[in-house]
Ligand code: SF4
C-alpha cells in the first residue's frame with residue numbers, strides 16, 4: 599500500500615508519542631525529528647511518470663503523513679495544497695492518522711462540506727484521557743469516514759459512549775514496539791473488542807507490541823512476530839460478515855423477509871435523520887425488550903407505524919422469544935447494556951440496507 603509523506607518531522611504532544619518511531623528511526627541517522635519540513639514526495643498524488651500516467655495508480659488506500667502529523671502547526675502553510683491534491687484524486691482513498699484532531703479545521707478547504715468521500719480520518723486514543731479529550735470533538739467534526747486507533751494502547755479504555763454514536767467505522771488496537779516499549783495487556787484489547795462487537799463496529803488487532811501481557815504473564819515479543827502473533831489471536835471482527843450471515847438466515851424466513859420499509863417510513867427517516875431513529879430504537883429496546891419480565895411478550899412490537907418496529911420484525915428483535923430463537927439471547931432476565939446495543943445495531947443495519955436498496 600502506498601505511503602505519502604508530504605512533510606516529515608513532528609513534535610510530541612501526547613503520552614503515545616513517548617517512543618515515537620519517527621524519532622527512533624531518525625536518531626539512527628543523527629537526524630532531528632522535531633524540525634518539520636516538506637519532503638520531495640510532497641506532490642506524489644499528482645506526480646506522473648514518463649507516459650503521463652499517475653505514479654500512484656488507482657488503489658484502495660494511501661497512508662498519508664506517516665512521519666509527521668497532517669494537522670501540525672508547521673504544516674499550516676502547505677495543507678491547502680495537500681487537500682487540493684487529495685481532491686484531485688477521487689480514485690484514491692487517503693487515510694490520515696492524527697493526534698491533533700483539535701486542529702482539523704485549520705486550512706480546511708472551502709468545498710469540504712460534510713467531508714471528502716475519499717478521506718478517512720483516524721483519531722489516535724492511546725488511553726482513556728485522550729479518548730475523552732478527543733472523541734467528543736471528533737464526532738462533531740464534518741468527516742465522512744471516522745476510525746479510532748488505539749496504538750500504542752497504554753491502558754484500559756471505555757469507548758462505549760463514542761461507539762454508540764454510530765459514527766465510528768472501526769477501531770484498531772496495538773501495542774508498542776521498540777526497546778523501551780510499554781507493556782500492552784491482552785485484556786485491554788479484548789475489552790475494546792467486546793465494545794466493538796456490542797456496537798457492530800469493525801475491530802482490528804494489529805500488533806502485540808514488544809512487551810505483551812496475557813493472563814498476567816509478560817512476554818517479550820520480537821519485532822518480526824508482533825504482527826503475526828496478533829493475527830494468530832484471530833480476534834478481528836467485521837460486523838458486515840456477522841450481519842451478512844444473520845441477514846442470510848433471515849432472508850430464508852418467509853415471515854421475516856416480507857418486511858420492507860414503506861415510502862412513508864423512508865420519508866420519516868429522511869426528515870428525522872438516522873441519529874434520531876437510532877435514539878428511538880434505543881428507547882424501544884430499553885423499554886419494551888430489555889426488562890426481565892414483559893407482560894405481553896410477543897405482542898409488544900406493533901407491526902407498523904415506525905421504521906424501527908418494522909426493522910424489529912424483519913430482524914427478529916421484536917420480542918424475547920424471537921431474540922432467543924434467532925440471536926441466542928435467553929429470556930427471563932434483563933438484557934445487558936451490550937445486548938441492547940447489539941439489538942440496536944442489528945436494527946440500524948437493516949434500516950441502512952433498506953435505505954440503500956436500488957430505486958429508493
Ligand atoms: S504525533 Fe505521531 S509522529 Fe508526531 S511525535 Fe507523536 S507519535 Fe510521533
Ligand SMILES: [Zn+2]
Pocket residue numbers: 896914915916917918919920921
Ligand atoms: Zn417476536
